[in-house]
Amino acid sequence: MASKISFCIAVFLFFLSWCLPAYEGIIGVGVMLTAFAYHFMILPIFIVFPVWANLTFLFTLKYYIKSSPASDLGSIYAAVTFALMFIGVAMSLNKLNVGALVWLASSIFLMCAFTLKKISEIYARIILVAVISIFTFLAIQLYLYTVDEAKFQTTQSQELGLKRYLFRGKDSDFNVPALTQVSQNHSTRILNREKVDDQARDMITLIGETIEVDFNNVISVPTFSHKQASCELEPNQQHTLLYPIQYLEKGYYWRKYFNSGAVAIGIPTQQKATILYHATNLDSNYTQIKIIRKVDQHVLYEQRLVTQAEYTGCHYEPRGYASELNTAFELGLNPFEIKNNGFIPHGKFKTNEVLVAGCSWKKETHNRFQFENKKINFLDQQVLQPQLLCSDHYIAVASVEKRGVTQLETGLNLKMFQREDLQPIECGTLRYLLSESQIQAFYEGGLMMTQVTVLEERPTHAECPKVELRLSDGFVDTDYNYLSKSN
Structure with missing residues (x-):
């Protein structure tokens, strides 16, 4: 009984893999019919792995129905079918979709059908339940992975449709978080002698305060002329973030200077900070920065950033966050001492x-x-x-x-x-x-x-x-x- 159930699942998955494109509408029906023609009527059949796999699958189905349970030849046919399908899938990883994985799964259940014929029914049922459970778990994990990857794709390829390619490289036009602007009417407030709201997300409170930087290890990503950099991050890594003009970090007081490029100089200090500029990775692609008042942990500013890969390296989007923060970091400083967000x-x-x-x-x-x-x-x-x-x-x-x-x-x-x-x-x-x-x-x-x-x-x-x-x-x-x- 378990063998027959596995056999039926294999047949169902095989023909389902052909029909999945039709789910997308009339264009999908055309894709399905074209696929039939391509796989069964193409002339150079001897070099096309999917064609051979489809033919051996159908032949193995016929052999299963007519063969005796003790025959090993059917198991060999099923194994050959799986090998051909696996090679076909492996050769098309950059254009892999759900239908291809369902197609490959059909050969696995076909092999199970022959294997389960040769063992007692009770063990056959246990094995079949285990195989189905594993496939269900993997299908759920694949769906969650696809949902996570979709946010890095362009609008045209962002949908989770059945034709959508899996394991594809991230498009450059991904979902960039909205830019958080620094709200501060400090000039008006100072002129009118208005009281500062301590609970407002207003960076005017940075005047006269000392900022401590708390970043992860900043890394440099090597690039090559023929491909973009890989910008995915480990939990303890970050790409280059904007530094304040002056700040504390790990027992050092730092000042940024602009001298044909930005450079920061640090000297030992016992000074304590009142403001924390903190960065943490949300996952391998997103980093969140926060500016926090230490005394009560009130958040003055926060921004979600996403890594962007280019041929010249990695940076964060939206890039405008740096300009927003610089308007706050320069508050209270002598404008004649500042050039390009650094001291002269x-x-x-x-x-x-x-x-x-x-x-x-x-x-x-x-x-x-x-x-x-x-x-x-x-x-x-x-x-x-x-x-x-x-x-x-x-x-x-x-x-x-x-x-x-x-x-x-x-x-x-x-x-x-x-x-x-x-x-x-x-x-x-x-x-x-x-x-x-x-x-x-x-x-x-x-x-x-x-x-x-x-x-x-x-x-x-x-x-x-x-x-x-x-x-x-x-x-x-x-x-x-x-x-x-x-x-």
Whole structure:
């Protein structure tokens, strides 16, 4: 009896897999009829696995009805049918839909039908119930997976129809969470001396407060020219998020500077924060940020973000959240001290000095380093294969960066900082043109920076002095702060 039930399920699933497209309407009926014609009348039948599988399935049905229970030949036919169907499904994973899985399941129940013929009825029924239970569980899990994946698809492919492809890559036009805007009528309120509502979601309360950042490990995702990056996250990972202009993190006080790119400098502190800027992953694609008042856990701002994959890397959508938060992070700060959401550096070349001493730092993440008891985070900048030279007053960091995805830029970047507090030098962003072979050698560690000298000489039209760079292959060149070259 159990064998016959399994046989009937196999027959039902086989023909159901052909009829499923008709569920979608008249177009689906056309798809179904075309599929019949394709699978049974196509000429190069010897190279098309689905055709052979359909023919062997029908032949095995006939053999089941006419064969004796003790025959092993039917089991062999059923196994061959399953193998052909499995190969057909495996070759079309990028275009897999529900019908294909139902089609494959029919061959499994057909094998069960032959197997259950050979054992006692009581064990056959137990096995059949177990197989049906497993398939039911897998079907539920597949449906839940499809529901979760649908939110990453475009409007045209978002429906959970039976023709919809499974296990497909995420479309770029996915569901982006709505942007939460920062509501603050602080200028009007201050002029009218209005009282602040402590329970309102109003970022005016950030004035004079200290913000603590609580992020997971920020990762850098490598990309390749022929495919987009994979931006799915582990529970303890996040892509780059917006940092406040000044903040606390893990016992350090950080200040962001803009000096041809954002860089944050951290020094040890015992200061305590009153505001928590927290980020947590909701799943492998969604991250939620919250700004919370610590004293009563009142949420001042929250935003749901989703990862977006591009050929150049990963970022969060909606991107406008950064502009919204910056309007709040800059409250109470001197606008003449701010440029591009960072402090303007005031470090100067106070002495003409030669940097020849090798020094080192400890790498914490892909873009954050510890030097002595201070830290530096290069944030949005590429700092590949950095080399350091030091003097009593300055630190010079030379590095390369990539053009696009794979090619190295032929310019060698040099950034200089005050050794005492790591504040960027205002004139200390420099660039030296090297050959492609030199850049490659520097990237691979075969070419070393040997000396950096701050010269007294400076161009008449520039405020910054020239800085001489020497490399281990005899290369010598001078440059001055390239931001002043366009003035």
